[in-house]
Amino acid sequence: MQDGIFKAKAQGFHGVLTVTTTIKDNKIENVKANGIAPYTVGELSANRMIERINNSKSVDVDAITGATFSSSAILKAAKKGVEVSEGKMTSEEAEDIKTDPHSEISVPKYSQPIDKRVYQNDVNFKDEYDVIIAGSGASGLSAAIEAARNGAKTILFEKAGMPGGTTNYSQGIIQASGTKWQKKFTKYQDDNPQKHLAEYMQTGEGHVNEELLDDFTKDAANTIDWLSDLGLKWQDVYGHKVIPYENKENFADRIHVYEHGGVNGAGVVMITKMLKAAEDAGVKIVYDTPVVQLISKSANDNEVVGVIVEHKNKRLAYKANKGVVLATASIDHNEKLAKRLDPWQYRDIKKHTLLNSKYDTGDGIIMGMAQGAGLAGVSGAMDADFKFAAGFSDEITTFPMFYVNGLGNRYVNEDTTYGYLTRANYEQETNLGKATWMIFGKNSIGQGAMPYKSEDDMKKDMDGGYLVKADTIESLARKINVNIENLTNTLNVWNKYASESRDPQFGRTEGVEILQAPFYAYQNRDMNIGSIAGLNVNVNLEVLDNLDRPIKGLYAAGQNAGGWIGEYYPGSGTALGGSLHQGRRVGKELAKK
Structure with a gap:
């Protein structure tokens, strides 16, 4: 050269x-x-x-x-x-960006986890640590930081070539109550963890572990302070769209936004701060090294005493003196497991866009199940409509429109939080085997979060067949293949009450306006930000077997742990808030052992 x-x-x-x-x-x-x-x-x-x-x-x-x-x-x-x-x-x-180098770019491929047991006497340990963590997202990094800061010799294995996982692609927003930032930026001066918990319990619809949520909500303000100490600066606090059936007394603006946060991909700002904190605390981080197997004490004792990782095509064993923390997210990209456990996630894998890391393949869940772990919270998916920002926040005004199912009938209050809204879409699409549609009129264009400001903006979606236009509602019904009489009646009922600015059918209050011709129908195409499924854990984040007994030495946190999110996602900032809390807790607890 x-x-x-x-x-x-x-x-x-x-x-x-x-x-x-x-x-x-x-x-x-x-x-x-x-x-x-x-x-x-x-x-x-x-x-x-x-x-x-x-x-x-x-x-x-x-x-x-x-x-x-x-x-x-x-x-x-x-x-x-x-x-x-x-x-x-x-x-x-x-200097020509169209010219590629002569040699190709090599992308690593990783082995899948091994779903059978291996025992301590069958391996030679390369090294030993107090705490071993699998995964470097919000829960994994926070666990590593707290374990190391509290004196535990800590190693973190990350499957991918960089830290963060799906947390990187998030908006980096976190729910908490009673913080000084909530008091500064909102009218909610007397909010508290008890109200926060009550809201989560109601939206959980009987499918959540109250002890896990109580622990999370009581500590959430401390998480915000902890992140402040890492260097994040808070610039806003807002609320989710209210859920139709919830007790409004428990609602408050709780979603905290830091500088450069609040947009897709902003989670990396937090991860960068956490990475520095982990390195400063002495955490050893090894990339391109998935944990592929848990090591049991013996055939008669399923205590977890270490892990096997794959590093540069070699299998290596590491001993954990205090515990192993699984923080490898959920089954987001695991088609086989989703088909077996989570039909909603399976539908999304097959038909919808996934916005999470493609390396979220349920590795920790598979290894936990091989160890006899039970599952919890296997119930749904976290979906959102990122094109129209439907139900994203109480700061975004819902524009005039309504949703109809494959029969042409309305089925939901469209002015609600996106998790509730997308669950309704999923149920209608699955039950009827037909698409759901957003119906709006010419007067809707340019209002609220409507992405179309003119018909020129619509051309791409019209060409793709996702957006349909018609001069009459009858013609629109024919074009989207729904019952003409039903869709006509739905529009007539909507316009009748919209003239009085009310919605007696579903109780909607925003964007209740008469829709004017020409009419448009957009096929709902919700995007997936994660599955709702994890290992069964107690409040100490110990993984439990199928009889609810702790598996000694094994812990799970974040989306690798189940039971703290219900059938739908209750609001932005929940997943990160819970994951950070659980990681911090398990890291500190293990260091004390």
């Missing part, structure tokens, strides 16, 4: 990345990049790739899984820079 500084470009997720590669003495001395979008998942993965190249002094490295597009862009550009130094590519070609 020729010495020098070589510039190349590649298309990243958020824009073009420019990489300069410095070659000296026939090896890479340094790689730098410009154009990385700040506060994004791409920034974390790109920086991980730069670190990987600089540490190895080579571009013969794998892509960073977890955000492969961004890391691959850095690697492509660095490879092109090297090829310019080798005379295999011109400088002009290197």
